[in-house]
Amino acid sequence: MSFDYKIADITLAEAGRHQIRLAEHEMPGLMSLRAEFGEAQPLKGARIAGSLHMTVQTAVLIETLVALGAEVRWASCNIFSTQDEAAAAVVVGNGTVDSPAGVPVFAWKGESLEEYWWTADQILSWPGAAENPELGPNMILDDGGDATMLVHKGVEFEAAGGVPSDAEDDSEEWRIFLHRLRESRAVDAQKWTKIAAQIQGVTEETTTGVHRLYQLAEQGKLLFPAINVNDSVTKSKFDNKYGIRHSLPDGINRATDVLIGGKVAVVCGYGDVGKGAAEALRGQGARVIVTEIDPICALQAAMDGYQVAKLDSVIAEGDIFITTTGNKDVIMAEQMLAMKNKAIVGNIGHFDNEIDMAGLGRVNGVQKIEIKPQVHEWVFDAGQDDERSIIVLSEGRLLNLGNATGHPSFVMSNSFANQTIAQIELYTKRDQDEYEKQVYVLPKILDEKVARLHLDALGVELSELTKEQAEYLDVDVAGPYKAEQYRY
Numbered sequence: 001m002s003f004d005y006k007i008a009d010i011t012l013a014e015a016g017r018h019q020i021r022l023a024e025h026e027m028p029g030l031m032s033l034r035a036e037f038g039e040a041q042p043l044k045g046a047r048i049a050g051s052l053h054m055t056v057q058t059a060v061l062i063e064t065l066v067a068l069g070a071e072v073r074w075a076s077c078n079i080f081s082t083q084d085e086a087a088a089a090v091v092v093g094n095g096t097v098d099s100p101a102g103v104p105v106f107a108w109k110g111e112s113l114e115e116y117w118w119t120a121d122q123i124l125s126w127p128g129a130a131e132n133p134e135l136g137p138n139m140i141l142d143d144g145g146d147a148t149m150l151v152h153k154g155v156e157f158e159a160a161g162g163v164p165s166d167a168e169d170d171s172e173e174w175r176i177f178l179h180r181l182r183e184s185r186a187v188d189a190q191k192w193t194k195i196a197a198q199i200q201g202v203t204e205e206t207t208t209g210v211h212r213l214y215q216l217a218e219q220g221k222l223l224f225p226a227i228n229v230n231d232s233v234t235k236s237k238f239d240n241k242y243g244i245r246h247s248l249p250d251g252i253n254r255a256t257d258v259l260i261g262g263k264v265a266v267v268c269g270y271g272d273v274g275k276g277a278a279e280a281l282r283g284q285g286a287r288v289i290v291t292e293i294d295p296i297c298a299l300q301a302a303m304d305g306y307q308v309a310k311l312d313s314v315i316a317e318g319d320i321f322i323t324t325t326g327n328k329d330v331i332m333a334e335q336m337l338a339m340k341n342k343a344i345v346g347n348i349g350h351f352d353n354e355i356d357m358a359g360l361g362r363v364n365g366v367q368k369i370e371i372k373p374q375v376h377e378w379v380f381d382a383g384q385d386d387e388r389s390i391i392v393l394s395e396g397r398l399l400n401l402g403n404a405t406g407h408p409s410f411v412m413s414n415s416f417a418n419q420t421i422a423q424i425e426l427y428t429k430r431d432q433d434e435y436e437k438q439v440y441v442l443p444k445i446l447d448e449k450v451a452r453l454h455l456d457a458l459g460v461e462l463s464e465l466t467k468e469q470a471e472y473l474d475v476d477v478a479g480p481y482k483a484e485q486y487r488y
């Protein structure tokens with residue numbers, strides 16, 4: 001069997017396979033779904049274009065989708081997040097390095113932005129689909145919404161008669177994106193319209209991607225149904241919080257090996273990710289200061305015992321600054337200039353626009369020194385008496401995946417069990433008019449099921465309602481146990 005793929009080094013497959021084997025042990029949710037649905041093959045006929053960090057845990061997700069009958073093409077949703085050995089193992093599958101028999105992956109650690117958008121195009125461009133669109137993808141599994149945006153912008157420009165030419169105030173990233181759309185339509189000027197017509201739905205992993213989906217739906221522009229996986233309780237209240245609690249210090253440690261204890265750490269944003277970040281840094285002995293714009297989250301941070309301040313009030317105090325907001329322009333260049341010598345600055349939100357990297361690059365006389373890949377020292381006033389520098393992690397992109405290997409398997413098993421169930425839900429109900437071009441969350445009973453799949457592995461003994469207690473609470477003995485508005 002031969003297929004196209006592009007990864008860093010296929011000979012890393014054996015190393016990747018060992019890690020995947022160990023990850024499977026830590027991913028009981030995905031492994032039970034394989035056992036439950038393997039025979040029924042609910043994803044038979046599904047052709048999934050996946051755009052999500054190509055890590056060891058994602059390898060277990062990909063192989064679960066395949067075990068349930070799907071065909072898959074995969075790219076990473078970030079230029080730094082691929083684990084090259086995981087990508088190699090997925091490509092090789094149960095074949096050999098010389099004759100791979102796995103899944104076409106287009107991902108490697110350290111892609112350029114041009115390469116990044118090329119890989120996104122590759123997962124949506126299936127063999128034979130140029131001649132017969134029915135051979136193209138019919139499902140998207142997205143993280144951050146870039147694959148979904150590629151399809152939507154492609155369709156929008158095709159309806160308007162073509163991709164616009166670059167405007168003077170376009171950012172470099174936008175120009176690269178437009179260039180990719182122009183290139184991709186060279187063979188077929190209706191390429192994206194045809195692809196969109198085949199897509200039955202998208203399942204979206206993260207807060208930022210979900211935000212983009214709701215915007216499209218509100219404008220009446222969403223082209224297919226979407227399931228918001230992020231807001232399953234067993235996703236955002238676990239991965240975003242406990243996952244970050246593990247992978248944020250991991251990223252800081254691997255990047256800098258600076259002792260966190262005793263330092264002042266400033267966490268921008270106290271949503272799910274911010275809560276995990278602040279707890280992790282406090283757990284290491286840092287004095288944590290939180291910044292927030294939402295009074296509810298600010299009050300939560302205060303009651304959790306953190307100082308809450310404006311960034312400018314504490315800019316000269318912090319040793320470590322972490323953005324977790326999913327917003328743009330959170331730490332600006334002039335604020336980085338006001339930081340302590342050797343302050344560490346990193347982002348763990350989805351996109352790199354939380355930290356003003358462009359402004360940093362424009363600071364008069366600034367020098368950028370690569371300490372090692374994804375760790376850069378930015379030196380201000382080099383050679384002067386007041387020379388000082390800051391350390392920026394992963395060039396402002398999410399540092400837990402750029403400097404470390406992202407969240408550990410057990411928490412990702414929760415997230416990816418939701419992803420798998422959401423793919424089954426949208427794909428198997430594609431002809432039932434149950435899902436409109438809107439954004440849905442999974443029913444609570446399935447959320448509870450994902451949690452249940454992870455209890456045994458932790459030795460959790462779950463209490464059971466009696467029939468009388470269930471009647472008293474007005475719930476079913478088998479769940480769901482909470483009303484929709486319950487917030488956990």
Ligand code: NAI
Pocket residue numbers: 206207208209236239240268269270271272273274291292293294297324325326327330348349350351398399400401406407
């Ligand atoms: P959230 O919406 O729960 O939290 C974000 C918080 O930031 C909110 O409380 C908001 O009020 C606050 N905020 C917004 N603008 C601010 C500003 N200028 N200054 C201070 N605070 C501000 O979102 P969540 O789930 O915590 O996700 C945050 C980001 O992290 C998203 O981009 C999400 O996609 C990403 N994410 C990254 C992960 C990773 O592995 N690195 C994992 C999960 C999510």
